[in-house]
Amino acid sequence: MLEVQGLSKSYYGTPAVEDVSFRVETGEILGFLGPNGAGKTTTMRMITGFLPPTAGRVLLADVDVTEKPLEAKRELGYLPETLALYPEMRVREYVAFRAELCGVPSSRRRARVDEAIQKCFVDDVAGKPIGNLSKGYRQRVGLAGALVHGPKVLVLDEPTVGLDPRQIVKVRDLIRDLRKEHTILLSTHILPEVEVLCDRILIIDRGRIVAAGTPDTLRQEMSQAPAVTVVLKGEVSEADSILRQLPGVTRAARIGAGGETRVSLAGAAGSDLRESVFREVVTRGWTLLELTPRQASLEDVFVRLVSRDAAAEVDTMPGVDADAPTPAPGTERPQ
Amino acid sequence: MSALKAFRAIVKREFFSYFVSPLAYVVLTAFLLIQGYTFYLIVLALNQPETPRTALMSLFFTSVFYWIFMMLISSVIAMRLLSEERKTGSIEALLTAPVSEATVVAGKFAAGWCFFLFLWLPTVLYPVLLSRFGTLDWGPIASGYLGIALVGALFISAGTFASALTKNQIVAAIIGFVFILGVFIVGVFRDFVTDPGWRDALSYLNLLEHMDDFARGIVDTRRILYVVSTVVFFLFLSTRALEANKGR
Numbered sequence: 386m387l388e389v390q391g392l393s394k395s396y397y398g399t400p401a402v403e404d405v406s407f408r409v410e411t412g413e414i415l416g417f418l419g420p421n422g423a424g425k426t427t428t429m430r431m432i433t434g435f436l437p438p439t440a441g442r443v444l445l446a447d448v449d450v451t452e453k454p455l456e457a458k459r460e461l462g463y464l465p466e467t468l469a470l471y472p473e474m475r476v477r478e479y480v481a482f483r484a485e486l487c488g489v490p491s492s493r494r495r496a497r498v499d500e501a502i503q504k505c506f507v508d509d510v511a512g513k514p515i516g517n518l519s520k521g522y523r524q525r526v527g528l529a530g531a532l533v534h535g536p537k538v539l540v541l542d543e544p545t546v547g548l549d550p551r552q553i554v555k556v557r558d559l560i561r562d563l564r565k566e567h568t569i570l571l572s573t574h575i576l577p578e579v580e581v582l583c584d585r586i587l588i589i590d591r592g593r594i595v596a597a598g599t600p601d602t603l604r605q606e607m608s609q610a611p612a613v614t615v616v617l618k619g620e621v622s623e624a625d626s627i628l629r630q631l632p633g634v635t636r637a638a639r640i641g642a643g644g645e646t647r648v649s650l651a652g653a654a655g656s657d658l659r660e661s662v663f664r665e666v667v668t669r670g671w672t673l674l675e676l677t678p679r680q681a682s683l684e685d686v687f688v689r690l691v692s693r694d695a696a697a698e699v700d701t702m703p704g705v706d707a708d709a710p711t712p713a714p715g716t717e718r719p720q
Numbered sequence: 721m722s723a724l725k726a727f728r729a730i731v732k733r734e735f736f737s738y739f740v741s742p743l744a745y746v747v748l749t750a751f752l753l754i755q756g757y758t759f760y761l762i763v764l765a766l767n768q769p770e771t772p773r774t775a776l777m778s779l780f781f782t783s784v785f786y787w788i789f790m791m792l793i794s795s796v797i798a799m800r801l802l803s804e805e806r807k808t809g810s811i812e813a814l815l816t817a818p819v820s821e822a823t824v825v826a827g828k829f830a831a832g833w834c835f836f837l838f839l840w841l842p843t844v845l846y847p848v849l850l851s852r853f854g855t856l857d858w859g860p861i862a863s864g865y866l867g868i869a870l871v872g873a874l875f876i877s878a879g880t881f882a883s884a885l886t887k888n889q890i891v892a893a894i895i896g897f898v899f900i901l902g903v904f905i906v907g908v909f910r911d912f913v914t915d916p917g918w919r920d921a922l923s924y925l926n927l928l929e930h931m932d933d934f935a936r937g938i939v940d941t942r943r944i945l946y947v948v949s950t951v952v953f954f955l956f957l958s959t960r961a962l963e964a965n966k967g968r
Contacts, residue, residue: 469810
C-alpha cells in the first residue's frame with residue numbers, strides 16, 4: 386500500500402539518499418533502521434511529499450505523491466521527527482483542527498476527534514494546552530492529529546525518541562494496535578524497537594539500503610559465522626585446543642573458570658558445529674552439560690552492516706535506554 | 721470543497737492564535753491610542769467652521785505619520801505568518817496534510833488581514849458618536865472603510881511575502897516594512913515625473929490619492945483592480961517562496 390521506487394535525493398550534487406526502493410503491504414509494520422544521518426528523515430520527507438525527490442517516485446495507496454499530492458496526502462498520516470505542535474492550542478482543538486484541515490466532513494468530525502483522542506490515550510488531557518504537556522503526551526497528541534482523518538498509511542519518524550521507558554511502552558503498544566487498520570512505516574535507530582514492533586526491517590546507511598528482511602531472516606542471513614557455547618563437567622584442560630581442530634571450527638576460546646569448562650566456538654559460514662562437537666565429546670568421554678547455539682543478535686548484524694564511523698556511534702547508542710542524546714538539529718550533519 | 725475547508729481551518733487557527741501572543745495586545749493598544757488621538761484631532765478640526773464636512777474620513781489619512789504607523793503595524797501583523805511555522809517546524813505537519821502551499825499562503829494572509837480589519841472595528845464607534853451631534857453622510861464613510869480594507873490587504877500581502885522568505889520573525893518584519901514602504905513610495909513618485917502619461921499611471925499607485933478618493937466616496941474600480949492584482953501577485957510569490965524553502 387506504500388510503494389517507493391528508486392527514490393534519490395541529492396543536495397548540490399551530494400547524494401543524501403540513493404536509489405531506495407521498497408514496498409509496505411497493508412497491515413504491515415516496516416522498520417526503517419539506520420544510524421543518525423543515514424537518510425531516514427530525508428527519505429520519509431520525500432515519501433510524505435514534503436521534499437521533492439531528485440529521482441524516483443512514491444505511491445501512497447496507489448497514488449503518486451508528486452503527481453497528485455492532495456489526493457495522495459489524504460491517505461497519509463505523518464508524525465515528523467521534530468514534532469512541532471501549536472503550544473497555545475488545546476489538545477481537542479488541535480485534533481479538531483487537523484480533522485478540518487484534512488477534510489473530515491463536519492458531520493463526522495466530532496466522532497472522529499473523540500475516537501482519535503481515545504485511541505491515543507490523551508482523553509485525560511483533552512482540555513489542556515499542548516504547551517503544558519509532557520513529551521510523551523505531545524507525541525501521542527501528534528499521533529492523534531496524524532490519524533484523525535483515517536489515513537491508510539502512517540509514516541512515523543522516530544516516534545519514541547525522548548520518551549521515558551513507561552511512555553515508550555505505551556507508544557509501542559499504541560503502534561502495535563494501529564497496524565490493524567494502517568500500513569505503517571516507522572523509522573528508528575533503536576534496535577530493540579524494531580525487533581518488538583516490526584514485521585520487516587530495512588537497514589539504511591549513507592543513503593542506501595544495505596539490508597532488508599524480517600528480523601529472523603536478517604539475523605540468519607547475516608550471521609555468517611555460527612556460534613556455539615559448549616559447557617563440560619569438571620576441569621578439562623585441553624578442551625579448547627582439541628575442539629579447535631574439529632572441521633569447520635575457526636575459533637575456540639575458554640571462557641570463565643571454576644568447576645565447569647566453558648568453551649566458545651565459532652565456525653565457518655554455512656557449517657553446523659553441533660554434531661561434530663557432540664561426537665567429539667562422546668569419543669573423549671567428557672560429560673556434556675550444555676551445547677547452546679548462539680544467535681547473532683540484530684545488533685551484530687547492524688554493526689556489521691553500517692559503516693565504521695557510524696558503527697562507533699551505534700556502540701555508544703544505548704539499546705535498551707531509548708533516551709539517546711540526539712544531536713541538536715543545527716549540529717546534525719545533513720541527512 | 722476540501723481546499724475551502726482547509727482554508728477555513730487555517731484562517732481560524734491563525735486568527736485566534738493572534739490573541740494568545742502578547743504582541744497582538746501591544747499592537748491593539750498602540751493602534752487604539754493613535755486612533756483615539758486622531759479622533760480627538762478630527763473633533764478639534766470639526767469645531768473650526770472652515771473645515772469641509774464632506775470627506776470626514778479623509779481626515780484620518782492626512783498625515784504621513786499615520787501612514788508610517790500603518791506600515792509598521794502591517795509588517796508586525798504579517799511577520800509571523802509563515803516564518804514562525806518554519807522556525808518551529810510545524811510547517812512540516814501542516815504541509816503534509818492534504819493542502820496545497822497556495823491554500824496555506826491564502827489562509828495565512830486572510831488571517832492577517834482579518835486581524836488588521838479587527839483593529840479597525842472599534843473605530844466604527846467614532847462616526848456613530850459623531851452622528852449624534854450632526855447628520856453624517858454614511859456613503860463616504862462606508863467607502864472609506866473599503867479603502868482601508870484594500871490598503872490593509874496590500875500591506876499584509878507584502879508582509880506575507882516577506883514572512884515566506886525567512887525563518888526569523890524580526891527579519892521578516894524588517895523586510896516586510898521595506899516591501900510595504902516600496903509599495904507606498906511607488907505612488908509618491910507621481911510628484912517627481914513630468915510626463916503626463918506616467919503621472920496618470922503613477923497616480924493610480926498613489927495610496928494617498930487612493931485613500932482620498934475612497935474617503936470622498938469615489939469607488940474607482942481601477943484602484944480596486946490595482947490592489948487585488950498586487951495582492952494576488954504577492955501571494956503568488958509567497959507560494960513559490962514557500963515551495964522552494966519549506967524543507968530548509
